[in-house]
Amino acid sequence: MALSAALLAVAGELSRRIHDGVVARGFEGLRPAHGFAFARMSAAGATVTELAAHLGVTKQAASQLVDEIVRKGYAERRPHPEDARARLIVLTERGRACARAAEESAADAVRAWAGVLGEEQVRSLGRQLALLAPHGPIRPTW
Amino acid sequence: MALSAALLAVAGELSRRIHDGVVARGFEGLRPAHGFAFARMSAAGATVTELAAHLGVTKQAASQLVDEIVRKGYAERRPHPEDARARLIVLTERGRACARAAEESAADAVRAWAGVLGEEQVRSLGRQLALLAPHGPIRPTW
DNA sequence: ACGAAATGGTCAAGGAGCCTGACCATATCT
DNA sequence: AGATATGGTCAGGCTCCTTGACCATTTCGT
Numbered sequence: 001m002a003l004s005a006a007l008l009a010v011a012g013e014l015s016r017r018i019h020d021g022v023v024a025r026g027f028e029g030l031r032p033a034h035g036f037a038f039a040r041m042s043a044a045g046a047t048v049t050e051l052a053a054h055l056g057v058t059k060q061a062a063s064q065l066v067d068e069i070v071r072k073g074y075a076e077r078r079p080h081p082e083d084a085r086a087r088l089i090v091l092t093e094r095g096r097a098c099a100r101a102a103e104e105s106a107a108d109a110v111r112a113w114a115g116v117l118g119e120e121q122v123r124s125l126g127r128q129l130a131l132l133a134p135h136g137p138i139r140p141t142w
Numbered sequence: 143m144a145l146s147a148a149l150l151a152v153a154g155e156l157s158r159r160i161h162d163g164v165v166a167r168g169f170e171g172l173r174p175a176h177g178f179a180f181a182r183m184s185a186a187g188a189t190v191t192e193l194a195a196h197l198g199v200t201k202q203a204a205s206q207l208v209d210e211i212v213r214k215g216y217a218e219r220r221p222h223p224e225d226a227r228a229r230l231i232v233l234t235e236r237g238r239a240c241a242r243a244a245e246e247s248a249a250d251a252v253r254a255w256a257g258v259l260g261e262e263q264v265r266s267l268g269r270q271l272a273l274l275a276p277h278g279p280i281r282p283t284w
Numbered sequence: 285a286c287g288a289a290a291t292g293g294t295c296a297a298g299g300a301g302c303c304t305g306a307c308c309a310t311a312t313c314t
Numbered sequence: 315a316g317a318t319a320t321g322g323t324c325a326g327g328c329t330c331c332t333t334g335a336c337c338a339t340t341t342c343g344t
Contacts (some may be wrong), residue, residue: 003272004160005181007152007153007279008156009276011152013278108143122200132258140152
């Protein structure tokens with residue numbers, strides 16, 4: 001089915017562009033999976049277990065991912081205010097700057113689409129995709 | 143940007159559904175990357191180098207992937223009719239059956255979308271994505 | 285209130301998949 | 315014909331994810 005193939009191709013291209021844009025803005029050593037984690041943390045932080053569920057991986061894998069972004073200065077572990085077992089993972093200032101860079105890169109890519117489809121068609125695309133988007137975990141790997 | 147997030151979420155969900163549908167139809171031990179390889183081979187076969195370019199990986203990785211689908215009975219290596227260095231990788235009957243299963247699974251997913259958006263909106267989505275789809279390699283990993 | 289079970293998190297070991305580097309066989313260029 | 319380029323494989327290593335075990339704290343059941 002051509003629609004499926006086109007969708008997967010566009011998604012792959014988009015994630016590549018976002019990644020390239022983030023690197024071009026000076027944030028290295030990150031993978032797209034980190035971006036999904038950043039998005040989940042940016043509101044009020046997140047626990048390792050929440051990140052694991054959001055990314056669709058095990059707690060151990062999420063914990064390793066957190067180790068990595070902490071070591072690189074994008075986030076830090078704080079004691080959880082309501083549960084002494086848990087830790088709240090929070091973005092540092094550098095982490096927030098990186099998240100902004102990713103948003104800018106994504107916006108650039110969408111602007112490029114507007115040049116092909118026109119503004120109205122892009123809005124239409126956004127509405128359609130919003131209706132189809134699932135609420136479950138994001139699966140970055142296929 | 144909400145559009146980017148929705149697009150990536152829908153793409154992840156689609157690849158998960160296709161994979162589940164293929165498994166449900168009795169084809170195990172395959173990953174989505176294999177699907178892209180199958181699609182490339184289904185016309186008239188493909189060489190390892192062509193598959194590598196199509197998938198955006200090294201020749202060695204593509205060669206390993208071919209080893210795997212040959213070992214599992216989905217494809218076979220034949221001498222290339224025009225170049226004694228090359229080998230033409232061709233789907234077996236079982237491989238073609240698997241490709242059909244993937245197409246059916248994809249069609250099922252698209253039908254589910256029609257239930258949400260309506261037929262006309264799905265056609266519109268297909269046209270828009272076809273215009274945005276790149277022609278370069280498909281990058282299954284992000 | 286107190287022990288049992290569940291939950292949040294980490295450590296350790298192993299596996300799957302991709303990469304780099306080296307190498308051989310055949311094609312193509314000069 | 316010899317030099318170079320191309321198709322393909324072999325070997326080793328790295329990264330990321332998984333399973334299994336374990337500790338600390340919270341919640342449940344009685």
